[in-house]
Amino acid sequence: MKVKKRWLVSFVIIAIISIVSLFWENKNQLQSQFSSVEAINFADVAWLLTSSSFVLLMTPGLSFFYGGMVGKKNVISTMLQSFISLGVVSILWVVVGFSLSFGESLGFEIGGKHYGIIGNPFDFMFFDNVGTIPHKQLAGTIPFVLFALFQMKFAVITPAIITGSFAERVRFIGYLFFICLFTLFIYTPLCHMVWHPNGLLGAYFGVKDFAGGTVVHMSAGFAALAGVLVLGKRKNSEHIPTNIPFVLLGTGMLWFGWFGFNAGSTFAANGTAAMAFATTTVASASAMLTWVFFDRINGRKASALGACIGAVVGLVAITPAAGFVSIPKSIFFGFITAIVSNKMLYWNKLKQIDDTLDVFACHGVGGIMGMILTAIFAEGQNASLLHGGWSVFGHHMMALVLVAFFTFFGSILLYKIVNWFIPLRVSEESEQIGLDLTQHNEKF
Template structure:
């Protein structure tokens, strides 16, 4: 049996990471950056452990959500593309990703203040310095290792979201390379700029992103759009979803896991977490109902698929604002986001490029709407447009354009790089047979 060199190289890379982790030098803990065990709040630890588990569940949920929508020949491959992120991104996060996202800032000086663009890649490599003590500036009531693992689950699901756009035509080994590049060069700097205490977008522009509308959904949405343009249309883009019950199951798992995604982002068992919990489910309920009623107004029948897509759009839209808005406002978030995403989903120009599972229309547009609405409604003095924060709103709009450009063109470049190393698209014959058989020799 002849084994392709690319698989040998992949195995060697995994072996290298495994050995490097054993020999990586450990620096003495810089206690000035950390609190003590007395600072740990056990209730917060319990909630963040639960939240981390809930967010992890979202990735298998996404695999069912996507897997049920594709044709029968591509169910397993589509589900695996989501599921494999649990392995690839988790190891990458421990080795270097967490350092790039939350290490000491490497950035620029503006008006005498230093703002981070990306983290020091060596500071937390292989979770060095990531201990059971709480970090003084990041999650000061829970062990730092728990904070790192909670953030890891966000990093895991982000590239998994992208897969729905180019389902049924991407080469698996190429996809593995792309998600590594995307995590390192798109996700981690964006995460640092928004969520690190010294991040450029969070500190200078004042971007409010409670749980990942910008970091996760906008980045995935624009990366999905770039991927569709690079890979091109499927040879046969007409198919009937294979398993709607899978979609319903996946939606339920996503909705359930999203409580950890949003309410867990309070990083404590407190009132903010409770409010985020409430706004999350209400926005989703509002969007689900709006979607199916809006479909009926356009002559389309009420469908389980539509209800599921609407629910997810509501979850996406409320994510950046979950802890910043009221419950009545969350109803409005779900309502508006569902209408705009629905219109985009059926927009002929977007349909023409063949975004297989409408990732940009749902996650990209949902993330954009969430960012705009957050800049309008977020509570607090000078926190948003409605509270006198004209500058905050303006900065959000500038940041929106910057994030869109960075994630779209950055991802476009990474697809080109990936394609130059290993072709992204499967052969026409493999696409005709289906990726389950041609890529994995398995059948649904």
């Protein structure tokens, strides 16, 4: 398929979506699933509107975080790969993504109870049935449309996280098709299985994922690892980060937005939100300091880049447990995860496969550590290993293996499918010149 035809197909797809949206009408009315306008809590609405805005800011923050780390000739392309997700995934989420994530469970029976692996794609297609009345099961005190928009921001940032792994060598149009497939076939079923009330991992395995350690960071981390293996190493993997102030700015935006990411996942303005707010910032602070000190005792300089990476690793680690653990425990979450991620980042075998911005070492390993630590420390009777929940811990470990297998091999398959139609990797000449000029005709 020639270049112009690829872009023509993309244009036709968005044109068809735009036209169909004018006439779409779902005959499936789901009135029994909703309460009434009187159930709305205005404090919860205000907090979720704020949290949704916070989480949206994280994707531009990620673009600065990644853009400052790459070489000068790839800054714009790297930042755009994150930023474009705001457009692509938002439309995809409205059309069918939200319905696949939170529609009526489609799955199978276990012990006389139904467990879902994906949502009914027609329940909320084009945001039909998504209005101002609260949904009884999913978010009982806020308009359903606000719940849908809040969840949209999570879907947006997940494929954006992946881009750091194959930065400086991916073809833009191929990447656009990949994030569509990833969102539909990896993110939405994982989201449904963990966060829907009847989801297989959440309801049957008892997986605790407060705000996305499994759904967002583990899935992005393993998809990143898969992408590195499929695309291969860069021709010149040595470069100096172009703009450390960009990285500092991006880290600040991510840290700020993460308060909405974690504390907003209570879906209420309450004490749990306040606790999640606190554990989020404390874990990040702990991981930042640990990373800097650990670098220094290993003979490396105390760097701004290291401090930023450490802070983000702490944010990733606490995400699945933010509302389930105390503030002192969040210090340990940041401390131990920073050490493990730091060791993985400098592990020679990971360096050899050329994960450009160490996405797996930070997000993948951070998500894994968060999931394990949550299964050990989550508070409440039989909630975790330390509180008598041996089965919870065992189910978490089983789910960890299942999620890793599903996201890694599923992503490899999607990369291969896209690469069959559109070469995912740019030419050697384009890579040498830089993606800013060859893909976008722009210069930093």
